Amino acid sequence: MKKANQHPFAETLITWYKDHARDLPWRRTQDPYIIWLSEIILQQTRIAQGLPYFYKLTEAFPTVFDLAAADETTLFRLWQGLGYYSRARNLHKTAKYIVESHQGKFPNTYTDLIKLPGVGPYTAAAIASFAFGEASPVVDGNVYRILARYFGIETDILHASARKEFTALAQELIPASDPARFNQAIMEFGSLQCSPSPSCENCPLRTSCVALRDNRVNQLPVKSKAKPQRIRHFHYFIIEQAGRVLVHQRQKKDIWQGLWEFFCVESESLDDAINFYPFLSAMMPYAMSMRSPGIHVLSHQKIVSDAFLIQLPSEYAFSLPEDYQWILSSEFEALGKPVLLLNLITDNIALKEILEG
Numbered sequence: 001m002k003k004a005n006q007h008p009f010a011e012t013l014i015t016w017y018k019d020h021a022r023d024l025p026w027r028r029t030q031d032p033y034i035i036w037l038s039e040i041i042l043q044q045t046r047i048a049q050g051l052p053y054f055y056k057l058t059e060a061f062p063t064v065f066d067l068a069a070a071d072e073t074t075l076f077r078l079w080q081g082l083g084y085y086s087r088a089r090n091l092h093k094t095a096k097y098i099v100e101s102h103q104g105k106f107p108n109t110y111t112d113l114i115k116l117p118g119v120g121p122y123t124a125a126a127i128a129s130f131a132f133g134e135a136s137p138v139v140d141g142n143v144y145r146i147l148a149r150y151f152g153i154e155t156d157i158l159h160a161s162a163r164k165e166f167t168a169l170a171q172e173l174i175p176a177s178d179p180a181r182f183n184q185a186i187m188e189f190g191s192l193q194c195s196p197s198p199s200c201e202n203c204p205l206r207t208s209c210v211a212l213r214d215n216r217v218n219q220l221p222v223k224s225k226a227k228p229q230r231i232r233h234f235h236y237f238i239i240e241q242a243g244r245v246l247v248h249q250r251q252k253k254d255i256w257q258g259l260w261e262f263f264c265v266e267s268e269s270l271d272d273a274i275n276f277y278p279f280l281s282a283m284m285p286y287a288m289s290m291r292s293p294g295i296h297v298l299s300h301q302k303i304v305s306d307a308f309l310i311q312l313p314s315e316y317a318f319s320l321p322e323d324y325q326w327i328l329s330s331e332f333e334a335l336g337k338p339v340l341l342l343n344l345i346t347d348n349i350a351l352k353e354i355l356e357g
């Protein structure tokens with residue numbers, strides 16, 4: 001039955017959702033902690049990739065108190081492979097904040113949720129609607145795409161004004177009687193039906209879709225060219241001596257903050273990298289080239305890397321570079337590290353054996 005004042009767009013989406021919704025664990029709960037955790041995992045991540053992480057993390061940290069009490073190394077290790085580690089860091093920070101400042105209870109309005117670290121408009125709207133029934137529309141790439149196509153909106157979605165415009169439209173469409181269902185429906189519709197390669201031929205909105213009518217499905221939404229990807233060159237030197245390897249934790253505001261890696265020099269040229277550190281050039285007679293992990297692609301960067309294994313005699317002396325430390329080779333396994341290094345280790349048996357101790 002049609003609800004009073006429900007827009008036909010919302011009504012069609014909700015009907016479609018009843019028949020097409022995937023059974024996902026975070027849809028079976030109204031627990032704001034679980035919903036929040038799933039939303040953070042799913043940022044920039046496909047559902048199939050995120051699901052095992054959801055199970056791992058909810059098993060390790062069933063409540064916000066468990067997550068707040070976790071040590072960062074354990075969390076990073078569980079997060080390993082999911083990328084965008086700032087999400088894990090913010091997750092931890094927010095869990096602590098909720099425990100310390102809110103006695104473990106999530107705020108129950110969009111306005112308060114958005115004040116939490118790492119919680120943007122999309123996540124705040126998702127928690128507010130799914131956990132607390134507030135009529136706050138979620139607006140992400142999927143929603144931009146559906147609304148731009150269905151209503152024929154030409155606004156560049158990368159333009160600063162786009163979020164305001166699309167959110168205002170979604171706010172008009174979201175039914176106060178069932179905001180959670182509408183939000184889930186529009187997200188699911190964007191993933192399964194009005195996807196980047198949409199299935200217009202069997203779409204329930206096809207008779208009223210402006211983009212389909214005007215033959216502009218492939219032109220909408222309008223998206224100006226994104227910034228070109230930055231290309232970076234990382235040279236790794238795995239310095240091993242007497243059963244220990246030299247490592248450091250990435251600290252500065254950059255990719256992989258908080259993760260561990262071997263001695264690394266960023267420089268376009270390998271020669272420049274080696275010559276910049278006299279202690280390193282002196283070690284090169286002991287260096288053995290490793291199979292390169294190749295080009296590692298991140299959202300806005302490409303990392304081109306190579307790697308050398310340097311096994312030093314036990315009597316070899318040198319001053320440790322700043323911020324680096326020795327650990328037992330076998331301890332490296334337990335540290336959170338970038339996927340690039342996991343690939344490097346997997347591809348080089350000699351290195352794997354050294355790190356297995």
Ligand code: SF4
Pocket residue numbers: 146149150193194195198199200203204205206209210211212217
């Ligand atoms: S007809 Fe095509 S473009 Fe329009 S809403 Fe449906 S799937 Fe999207």
